[in-house]
Amino acid sequence: MTKQVYKFGGSSLSSAKRYHAVANICHHLKGGDAVVVSAAGKTTDTLVRLWSCYHNQDHKGVGEVIALLKDHQCALIAELLGDKSEVYAHFIDDINAISQRAGCAELEQAWLLAHGELWSARLLAHYLNKIEVAACHFDSRDLFIVAQNNLKHEENTARCQVLKNDQLNVVTGFIASDENGSTVTLGRNGSDYSATLLGKYLNADSVTIWTDTQGVYSTDPRKVEKAVKYNKISQQQAQLLARLGNPVLHAKTLTPLKDSDIKLVVRSSYDSHSDGTKVVANEQAKAKRFLTTLASSDVFQLTNSNKESIRELSILLQHPLQPLEVDGNTLLLVPSQFGEQVAAFYQEHAVLIESNVSGVAIVSEPGSEPQLLKSAKQLLEKQSMTLRGAWSQDGFAILLGDQLLESDTLSLLHDELISAKQELAVIVAGIGNVGEVFLSQLNSQLERLNTLLPVKLVGLLRSTSSLLNGQGIALSSASEQFNEHAKTTTSEQLIEFIKELDYGHKVIIDITASEQFSLLYPEFALHDCHIISANKYAGTAELDWYENLRRLQTEKGLLWRYNTSVGAGLPINFALKDLQNSGDKITKISGVFSGTLSWLGAHYSLDKKFSELVEQARELGFTEPDPREDLSGRDVQRKLLILARELGLSLNLDDIELSAWMPTELANGTWQDALTKRDLLDKFVEELALEAEKNGKTLRYVAELDTTTKPVIAKVGLKAVSPNAAVATLTPGDNIFVINSVWYENNALIIQGPGAGREVTAAGVHSDLYWLCHKLSE
Numbered sequence: 001m002t003k004q005v006y007k008f009g010g011s012s013l014s015s016a017k018r019y020h021a022v023a024n025i026c027h028h029l030k031g032g033d034a035v036v037v038s039a040a041g042k043t044t045d046t047l048v049r050l051w052s053c054y055h056n057q058d059h060k061g062v063g064e065v066i067a068l069l070k071d072h073q074c075a076l077i078a079e080l081l082g083d084k085s086e087v088y089a090h091f092i093d094d095i096n097a098i099s100q101r102a103g104c105a106e107l108e109q110a111w112l113l114a115h116g117e118l119w120s121a122r123l124l125a126h127y128l129n130k131i132e133v134a135a136c137h138f139d140s141r142d143l144f145i146v147a148q149n150n151l152k153h154e155e156n157t158a159r160c161q162v163l164k165n166d167q168l169n170v171v172t173g174f175i176a177s178d179e180n181g182s183t184v185t186l187g188r189n190g191s192d193y194s195a196t197l198l199g200k201y202l203n204a205d206s207v208t209i210w211t212d213t214q215g216v217y218s219t220d221p222r223k224v225e226k227a228v229k230y231n232k233i234s235q236q237q238a239q240l241l242a243r244l245g246n247p248v249l250h251a252k253t254l255t256p257l258k259d260s261d262i263k264l265v266v267r268s269s270y271d272s273h274s275d276g277t278k279v280v281a282n283e284q285a286k287a288k289r290f291l292t293t294l295a296s297s298d299v300f301q302l303t304n305s306n307k308e309s310i311r312e313l314s315i316l317l318q319h320p321l322q323p324l325e326v327d328g329n330t331l332l333l334v335p336s337q338f339g340e341q342v343a344a345f346y347q348e349h350a351v352l353i354e355s356n357v358s359g360v361a362i363v364s365e366p367g368s369e370p371q372l373l374k375s376a377k378q379l380l381e382k383q384s385m386t387l388r389g390a391w392s393q394d395g396f397a398i399l400l401g402d403q404l405l406e407s408d409t410l411s412l413l414h415d416e417l418i419s420a421k422q423e424l425a426v427i428v429a430g431i432g433n434v435g436e437v438f439l440s441q442l443n444s445q446l447e448r449l450n451t452l453l454p455v456k457l458v459g460l461l462r463s464t465s466s467l468l469n470g471q472g473i474a475l476s477s478a479s480e481q482f483n484e485h486a487k488t489t490t491s492e493q494l495i496e497f498i499k500e501l502d503y504g505h506k507v508i509i510d511i512t513a514s515e516q517f518s519l520l521y522p523e524f525a526l527h528d529c530h531i532i533s534a535n536k537y538a539g540t541a542e543l544d545w546y547e548n549l550r551r552l553q554t555e556k557g558l559l560w561r562y563n564t565s566v567g568a569g570l571p572i573n574f575a576l577k578d579l580q581n582s583g584d585k586i587t588k589i590s591g592v593f594s595g596t597l598s599w600l601g602a603h604y605s606l607d608k609k610f611s612e613l614v615e616q617a618r619e620l621g622f623t624e625p626d627p628r629e630d631l632s633g634r635d636v637q638r639k640l641l642i643l644a645r646e647l648g649l650s651l652n653l654d655d656i657e658l659s660a661w662m663p664t665e666l667a668n669g670t671w672q673d674a675l676t677k678r679d680l681l682d683k684f685v686e687e688l689a690l691e692a693e694k695n696g697k698t699l700r701y702v703a704e705l706d707t708t709t710k711p712v713i714a715k716v717g718l719k720a721v722s723p724n725a726a727v728a729t730l731t732p733g734d735n736i737f738v739i740n741s742v743w744y745e746n747n748a749l750i751i752q753g754p755g756a757g758r759e760v761t762a763a764g765v766h767s768d769l770y771w772l773c774h775k776l777s778e
């Protein structure tokens with residue numbers, strides 16, 4: 001039976017609200033799975049303070065800290081279970097026992113510290129029961145035995161068999177017991193270690209560390225805005241990062257999983273829908289690049305050192321160590337706080353060559369270290385950093401100087417060494433009219449895109465089948481490969497494929513006309529996918545849904561481009577953004593927004609059959625797959641809504657008045673069914689045209705948005721205009737956007753040109769893709 005182990009740290013259990021979130025996450029577990037918990041919030045720190053007061057015989061301090069503990073835990077228990085609960089009474093007994101032992105000088109440090117985890121486990125298990133999730137709690141001192149500083153793995157595996165198969169097993173992290181039954185702690189980050197140990201003892205399928213960061217990033221995302229969250233990293237790189245001091249994963253945590261198939265996942269309990277980072281077997285993840293800052297370190301040159309002595313030292317310091325082999329010498333980099341201990345440990349076999357230096361470690365794919373070291377050196381020297389040491393060896397490079405790296409310098413290094421090297425995985429959905437042309441242009445575009453960052457096509461989707469290959473699809477034979485290997489793919493399979501893609505960036509290019517496909521956008525965002533849409537459905541979806549999607553994308557730093565959804569390749573969205581960014585206020589937008597309706601308006605005369613012209617427009621690639629989307633005015637209504645939202649207006653489609661250029665009788669069934677009633681369409685259009693002609697006018701389908709009125713005027717429909725009007729003299733198929741703003745009040749800004757067609761639209765999608773690559777590589 002596959003088992004899962006979840007671990008929740010202190011920040012995930014700091015308040016009743018956080019407990020609710022944890023319980024929600026636990027709903028995904030089943031009987032037999034285990035949940036390892038740390039002490040809630042800052043409880044361990046408070047217990048450490050209590051110990052220190054006790055140790056210093058500060059009786060007043062002991063009383064104050066006990067009161068603090070009481071306040072925090074009682075409030076938590078009362079809010080989750082009520083103050084009459086068994087857990088509340090049990091806690092009071094514990095606090096009394098602590099006070100009593102402190103009073104008669106019988107307090108033991110490990111025993112005292114263990115309470116933080118015990119309280120969390122008890123509270124969570126009871127709270128889960130309250131919300132009808134069967135759960136029980138275990139004290140890991142009954143499960144993990146340590147003898148002479150070594151865990152007794154065989155015995156512990158046997159002890160862990162007491163965990164229940166029909167309930168969730170909530171287990172305390174951090175603590176174990178020695179052979180005499182006394183409490184021992186597993187040291188710094190002990191709860192993560194408990195979780196991976198338990199994973200190993202239970203032969204679990206995966207261990208998930210739920211924390212307050214979304215996963216493992218290329219560098220500290222609090223310092224570098226463009227830090228990249230990685231989907232997968234190899235055990236080897238994770239170990240190296242931990243030894244270099246990366247704070248997300250600790251070397252000890254990783255040890256139990258070494259050479260096992262148990263997956264380790266880091267996820268955020270604050271954003272439980274998002275994927276985290278998986279630490280997988282070395283061959284299952286590409287090598288990634290990372291920047292880890294190194295604060296206040298000492299560098300020793302060792303003589304007569306060997307791996308065993310470094311291992312011993314690492315156990316003594318309770319700190320992982322990464323030696324550097326440079327020109328036949330072994331260098332050891334340690335945090336300065338351990339300098340004296342290292343000197344004492346090695347005696348005359350260690351020479352301190354640098355003291356109290358700071359800098360950065362660059363972890364990278366093998367082979368690139370010397371070049372990375374050179375580039376980083378140049379960049380840091382340009383930033384006036386005096387380097388005191390710079391070395392590289394397999395898998396990493398280290399640069400040390402006098403100052404700590406500021407966020408600006410780290411960002412510069414990240415831009416140069418990491419951002420530009422992140423691969424972008426591209427999935428193209430919709431290889432129809434526009435999609436075919438987009439793909440045929442992609443090969444020649446790749447060269448240009450690759451100057452910004454490496455781009456790889458990994459997926460091609462049609463409505464019923466798709467070709468998905470995480471290794472990449474050769475563009476030169478993409479169609480042949482599609483024809484030979486494409487398979488039916490469900491949405492779930494597509495999402496799983498996206499989730500597993502091992503790339504720094506991913507983008508879905510949606511060139512379908514499918515509303516159903518657009519409904520997957522939030523899932524794409526959850527799996528860190530940027531989006532480029534020619535499809536207009538998501539941009540015109542119900543406001544709540546649309547705003548949630550926007551929020552999610554913003555939270556995750558994801559980009560969404562949809563320039564072709566209005567005016568095909570015309571830069572209308574850019575223009576509106578630019579005007580607003582420069583401080584202008586747009587007051588009106590009007591014009592002809594449909595290539596199809598522009599073409600029909602220009603070509604129609606009373607001696608022609610309108611329905612035949614519609615068929616021609618369809619063949620030219622102007623219409624939507626179902627031309628009634630154009631004739632009904634719905635397509636123009638969508639475009640006006642996209643532009644209105646671009647101006648910050650909270651409108652829905654139905655807020656835009658619409659009149660159709662087709663009779664209602666054609667609305668039902670398929671387009672083929674509608675064509676059987678083409679006479680009705682021809683008659684409808686002829687009558688309207690005759691009426692207009694009587695008044696010396698001609699018909700054009702126009703859109704209008706006026707933000708100066710309350711409520712705003714937003715409408716699309718047929719208008720009888722003078723044959724000389726700008727909207728009537730357009731080249732067939734052209735769009736015109738007339739923009740009035742504070743600065744363009746009387747003399748409007750006009751954007752005009754082809755508003756539909758395969759080539760211009762495909763080119764517009766390329767423009768969005770180029771923009772995205774540029775943005776990601778900046």
Ligand SMILES: NC(=O)C1=CN([C@@H]2O[C@H](COP(=O)(O)OP(=O)(O)OC[C@H]3O[C@@H](n4cnc5c(N)ncnc54)[C@H](O)[C@@H]3O)[C@@H](O)[C@H]2O)C=CC1
Nearest residue numbers: 430431432433434462463511512513514534535625756757
């Ligand atoms: N034709 C034009 O001039 C312009 C078109 N657009 C937009 O471009 C999009 C595509 O238009 P066309 O190429 O003319 O349409 P199309 O009907 O020729 O091609 C659509 C493609 O999408 C695929 N598809 C449909 N549902 C799918 C799904 N659920 N998953 C994956 N693939 C799916 C179809 O198999 C087909 O290959 C539409 O949203 C349209 O509004 C935007 C600007 C201009």
Ligand SMILES: N[C@@H](CC=O)C(=O)O
Nearest residue numbers: 594595596623624756
């Ligand atoms: N069918 C649309 C295509 C572009 O969005 C049009 O005719 O304008």
